[in-house]
Amino acid sequence: MPEPPNTQQSRERAILVGLSTPPEIPRSLVEEYLAELAFLADTAGADTASTLIQEKKLRDPAYCIGRGKVDELLEMVKGDRIDIVIFDDDLTPVQTRNLERALDCKVIDRTGLILQIFAIRAKSHQAKMQVELAQLEYLLPRLSGQWTHLSKQKGGIGTKGPGETQIETDRRLVRSRIASLKRKLRDVSLQHDTQTGSRRSVPRVALVGYTNAGKSTLMNQLCPEARAYAENRLFATLDTRTRRLELKINKLVLLSDTVGFIRKLPHTLVESFRSTLDEVLQADFLLHVIDLSHPGFEEQMQVVRATLREIGVKHPHIIDVFNKIDALEDPLVLRDLRARYPEAVFISAARGLNLSALREAIAEHVGRDYSERKIRVHVSDYKIIGYLYEHAEVTGRRCIDEEVELTYRVHKDRLKHIDALTGYHEHASSRGAGNDT
Incomplete structure (x- = not known):
């Protein structure tokens, strides 16, 4: 750890x-x-x-x-x-x-x-640059008055001191550093997009929520190899961490843990961390983790939703995950909440309670982006068979004489390419034909 x-x-x-x-x-x-x-x-x-x-x-x-x-x-x-x-x-x-x-x-x-x-929590080079950018943008309008000891000491012609000049010099240096950091962050963002380009066809799920709601603990439970730093502190996690999440519906789903939100989150931080929050924008759907033990959890939910709107998240695919149910002493409270939020999932990430229901909910949402296909090919057509096993989920296989009938599920982002590949095979060979189910 x-x-x-x-x-x-x-x-x-x-x-x-x-x-x-x-x-x-x-x-x-x-x-x-x-x-x-x-x-x-x-x-x-x-x-x-x-x-x-x-x-x-x-x-x-x-x-x-x-x-x-x-x-x-x-x-x-x-x-x-x-x-x-x-x-x-x-x-x-x-x-x-x-x-x-x-x-x-x-x-x-x-x-x-x-x-x-x-600034204390930032560990990666990118996070440090993002925090420095936010700090400088916060500092810039507050530079005035910092150099009063250099201002003019008395009136009269020729007695103007260097105070104003020093303030302008400081502002110029700060603006130059801000511009430099923005350029570097753009470069880092482009590098990240290049490095993660292969993930675009893989379903992505992002954890969002109020800070200290238990996102990192939940990620460690769902993806034991994640080893995300989890502590009962605010903003324990700043850097986005992405790990594999195994589901029955698909060979691979990517789960990302992101920075937590908070009431009155500084706008400069939202802007400087926009490249980090791109994982939220690009996710197929979100898991909104909510600290059920907090007396103001409903206001926290509103804060998270408002922040998501601010960064441009508009899609409706969000699962509310109420965490820390083990902290509720009155079972009637939990029953009332289940009635008020029938689509939500209620868990305890720390104790691993009801995580199977959460996995099923994730699988159901991921399944909405999949289509099912059925195709017959000759047993010797290893190209088609191998490609389907590698890039789709084969759910059924049946041998008929010298042909094999495959039933498979494929993500919408890969559907066009696989249909084109199998369509060419169907057109070129009279032995098999693909059929939608």
Whole structure:
């Protein structure tokens, strides 16, 4: 099993801040959001010392929260020896700068925290480039004010300092690096398309879902050789991993584990990870893994579906897979959910419960893209017979005198080529004829 990320560095103490705007966003919902933010902070290496929630209809343009709450937050920072304050809402560059000056400590928002986690978790060269691209695009509008120590010290002709020049130089360097990373990622994407071109005729299934829903654990259960890194942490997996999944319906199905989604997933990350998410776009259908033990699993389902729409996934072939049924204490809850989601599959990936039903559901969906054929050929026509055994699923064989009758199932992407091959044989030989069943 791969080694987990190094988390032995000194941990910071954090305060989490949320903004409630009733009735749209009640306090109870903000508390749930802050619980998730605490999980994110823990993943990034920070311990939550306390939380602060303000009910405010309009965000303060200078501080996001009200001035009085800023003073209250300052007392908490001093009293608890806080290293960092994390806001659940996105902050403008001006708000971040004002808060850091007022609190005299680091201040980041949810987007900055997620970017930090991605930077820690990125292992492959492609993932590191994608994260760096997202970080630079997040940093670019926040460069202003970073060089105030170089700005002009006094007014008058001839006294303009180099501060503005340094800011523009920094912006130019960042823009140049962004352009370079985009070129490199395009090249990597083209290389990936070339390397995986042979997979296009093979049915592909992609695992999607909210982060920490159990996708990697499920992949390890379905494909024991996958050895995907699985941990009770957010964004434990960033790189797409594809493995063989054996099904009765076909010799080979490819299963891909992808990066998890989350509420308020930064747009820069969605864009920079678009090449990784191509596995989702190209999949024949999706397995949407849902953490049934989470109290807000239905909202998480909506987040995943919204993110799929954002990256351009429109096909309706999605199987809802409710995971962690072993964590439900009341069996009536499970019965009610089965009635509400009759097409879904309910499993426990960690304990391997009901995986046979999931395999059957996958086989049924894959089967929709297959056609069944029947053909008679001479026993000596090894070219046709061998090709069918290699590129289709032969489900029946019957010998009739010097002929063999084969019943086979073939994927839609191979159907045209196989029909052309067998059609030529039927036309050239009077011994056999192909028939659709």
